[in-house]
Amino acid sequence: MLRYILRRLAWSVPTLLLVTFLVYLALRIGTDPVESYKRVNPRASRAKIQQYIDINGLDPNFVQGYIKWLKNFITGEWAPSIKGRREVWPALKDAMANTLRLGTAATVVGIFFGLIAGVLAALRPGGRRDVFINTSAFVGISIPPFISAILLQLLFAVYWQRWFGESLFPTSGVYPAGHTGFDLFLMLKFMALPTIIVAIQIIATYSRYMRSSLLDVMNSDYMRTARSKGISERRILIKHGMRNALIPVVTIAALDVGSIVGGLIITENIFAYPGMGLYFLKSFGDGDFPLLMPWMVVIVASILLFNLIADISYAWLDPRIRLE
Amino acid sequence: MTEKVLEIRDLHVTFDTPSGPLEAVRGIDLDVEAGELLGVVGESGSGKSVSFLATMGLLPARVRVTGSVLLAGEQLIGASNKYMRSVRGRLLSMIFQDPLSALNPVHRIGDQISEMLQSHQSLSSRDAAKRAMELLDIVGIPQPSDRARQYPHEFSGGMRQRVIIAIAIANNPKVLIADEPTTALDVTVQAQILEVIERVQDRFGTAVVLITHDLGVIARVADRVNVMYAGRNVEQGTIDNLFDHPSHPYTRGLLASLPRPGKQRLKPITGFPPNMVKPPRGCAFHPRCDFAADICKSEMPNLVSYGNLQTACVRARELPKSERFV
Numbered sequence: 001m002l003r004y005i006l007r008r009l010a011w012s013v014p015t016l017l018l019v020t021f022l023v024y025l026a027l028r029i030g031t032d033p034v035e036s037y038k039r040v041n042p043r044a045s046r047a048k049i050q051q052y053i054d055i056n057g058l059d060p061n062f063v064q065g066y067i068k069w070l071k072n073f074i075t076g077e078w079a080p081s082i083k084g085r086r087e088v089w090p091a092l093k094d095a096m097a098n099t100l101r102l103g104t105a106a107t108v109v110g111i112f113f114g115l116i117a118g119v120l121a122a123l124r125p126g127g128r129r130d131v132f133i134n135t136s137a138f139v140g141i142s143i144p145p146f147i148s149a150i151l152l153q154l155l156f157a158v159y160w161q162r163w164f165g166e167s168l169f170p171t172s173g174v175y176p177a178g179h180t181g182f183d184l185f186l187m188l189k190f191m192a193l194p195t196i197i198v199a200i201q202i203i204a205t206y207s208r209y210m211r212s213s214l215l216d217v218m219n220s221d222y223m224r225t226a227r228s229k230g231i232s233e234r235r236i237l238i239k240h241g242m243r244n245a246l247i248p249v250v251t252i253a254a255l256d257v258g259s260i261v262g263g264l265i266i267t268e269n270i271f272a273y274p275g276m277g278l279y280f281l282k283s284f285g286d287g288d289f290p291l292l293m294p295w296m297v298v299i300v301a302s303i304l305l306f307n308l309i310a311d312i313s314y315a316w317l318d319p320r321i322r323l324e
Numbered sequence: 325m326t327e328k329v330l331e332i333r334d335l336h337v338t339f340d341t342p343s344g345p346l347e348a349v350r351g352i353d354l355d356v357e358a359g360e361l362l363g364v365v366g367e368s369g370s371g372k373s374v375s376f377l378a379t380m381g382l383l384p385a386r387v388r389v390t391g392s393v394l395l396a397g398e399q400l401i402g403a404s405n406k407y408m409r410s411v412r413g414r415l416l417s418m419i420f421q422d423p424l425s426a427l428n429p430v431h432r433i434g435d436q437i438s439e440m441l442q443s444h445q446s447l448s449s450r451d452a453a454k455r456a457m458e459l460l461d462i463v464g465i466p467q468p469s470d471r472a473r474q475y476p477h478e479f480s481g482g483m484r485q486r487v488i489i490a491i492a493i494a495n496n497p498k499v500l501i502a503d504e505p506t507t508a509l510d511v512t513v514q515a516q517i518l519e520v521i522e523r524v525q526d527r528f529g530t531a532v533v534l535i536t537h538d539l540g541v542i543a544r545v546a547d548r549v550n551v552m553y554a555g556r557n558v559e560q561g562t563i564d565n566l567f568d569h570p571s572h573p574y575t576r577g578l579l580a581s582l583p584r585p586g587k588q589r590l591k592p593i594t595g596f597p598p599n600m601v602k603p604p605r606g607c608a609f610h611p612r613c614d615f616a617a618d619i620c621k622s623e624m625p626n627l628v629s630y631g632n633l634q635t636a637c638v639r640a641r642e643l644p645k646s647e648r649f650v
Contacts, residue, residue, distance in 0.1 A: 222428040224420065224426070225426045228382060228413065228418045229413040229440045229443055230408075230409045230410060230412035230443055231443045232409070239431075243430055319430060319475040320475070
């Protein structure tokens with residue numbers, strides 16, 4: 001097992017190199033980082049431009065340029081952003097922290113309620129409860145976040161203020177303007193709406209995963225064996241049913257968490273929530289190569305990491321799977 | 325007369341289907357005596373499995389079950405879920421057709437046996453684990469202490485069926501219902517599994533109900549046979565009497581369709597099993613019966629004594645004596 005993990009980690013290095021090279025190519029070809037720099041800094045001297053090219057590895061030769069970029073990236077010689085010459089790492093770190101906070105909250109809430117809804121639906125398939133949960137899940141999946149977000153903003157901010165004098169949840173940011181320091185209650189209040197929006201999607205998707213997975217398991221022969229043992233329904237459901245039904249769901253969940261690191265672009269944009277999604281939108285809009293490349297590395301690395309976690313959790317839950 | 329452990333009287337099982345109610349079992353009577361091995365034969369859809377799933381209380385709640393099933397004198401039909409739970413696995417156990425899917429793939433073999441033990445006896449985990457190993461030994465699994473720690477996928481089909489038998493007999497039940505236990509196994513393994521079942525029957529005095537469509541299996545191990553067709557009993561008797569001179573035309577047809585040495589061509593029963601949503605009036609076998617007369621189309625026959633057998637055929641006395649199949 002340990003050897004497998006080490007080998008997978010070792011393999012992720014060439015994968016990362018290959019993918020970042022492809023990303024580098026895509027950004028070079030798709031956005032022309034040098035032009036972007038000139039557009040944002042129209043009065044930059046020739047020497048400044050050359051310095052920008054050097055530190056970012058934007059040589060005309062893509063391979064040489066990539067190697068140069070890689071060397072600077074690894075040694076920590078990161079170029080500042082082209083707009084406002086901000087340092088990249090603090091910006092990226094904050095964005096990551098914000099997204100992880102939102103993503104974790106939404107995933108925990110979403111998967112928890114999604115699994116419960118799925119189990120409740122699967123216990124009496126075709127019953128009224130099943131139909132209700134299924135229909136709600138369908139509605140939840142069908143309403144895009146940019147619709148549901150605006151509806152919730154209207155309800156909890158605009159109308160709430162009209163009815164009760166002040167809005168229940170703020171609609172943008174992580175803290176009020178000018179706030180400094182850490183305040184858990186305030187932070188939760190700001191996170192509430194975006195968390196709900198993302199969680200709705202997760203609840204809807206996972207209730208369906210869980211329902212179909214559990215239904216599959218419920219109809220299997222070993223569940224009949226369990227029933228023929230005369231053990232309680234509760235034990236049958238948890239020890240035999242859920243234990244098997246969760247195997248595929250956990251695997252999908254691990255993969256989903258990996259993509260959430262870069263995946264809340266729409267929700268973050270609507271709520272002006274300064275996470276990875278908003279970071280990407282802004283820097284991509286500016287053609288800000290120094291900001292974009294490290295973002296890409298983080299995204300690729302997290303997907304690789306969570307793929308590994310998915311495989312490990314699969315092997316851990318299912319004794320039939322051997323990691324070699 | 326030996327003691328009857330299981331008495332089934334006028335058992336009916338009805339499923340609701342989109343094309344109307346389907347009566348899979350239409351009033352069967354059947355006794356299982358202590359320690360005997362009763363074979364239940366019939367083709368697919370004859371109601372043989374469903375009768376015993378109903379006995380176990382393993383059919384979904386929406387399936388209608390009526391009649392009477394007495395297990396050691398206690399009524400099971402209409403009994404509370406709680407009571408049925410205490411019966412299942414303690415007094416009445418069942419093993420199923422496909423050993424490859426009947427064990428939970430994520431739990432260790434030993435744990436799956438211990439679970440059965442601990443749900444009906446107050447045993448510590450350690451004692452249960454010890455007893456599980458003894459059971460594995462009884463059903464003929466070598467190195468039980470190593471094997472108990474393994475998962476089902478590490479066992480062959482025959483070995484898994486042995487494990488399932490070990491689970492079923494863990495609490496020394498009065499009746500063991502084996503629903504096609506050898507159908508999914510290859511022939512050499514079949515023989516071994518039958519031996520295990522016979523050994524259990526001998527050693528613990530467990531009554532065994534062996535459900536199968538394989539008359540060869542029945543001939544090998546059963547004391548008595550109950551033949552089912554279209555949800556009814558059509559013939560009952562001891563193995564010798566039944567194979568000696570079957571009297572019901574369906575039983576004759578079944579036996580005539582078996583391969584035997586010296587026989588050049590097999591004689592199949594013509595036609596198809598009836599559609600149970602609309603079974604034929606009268607004797608359900610009459611459309612396929614060589615001896616059918618007008619009376620067979622109107623009258624549903626019940627089991628009556630005929631020679632040494634119980635036969636549900638109104639014409640049993642008029643029919644020519646059958647050939648011997650022993």
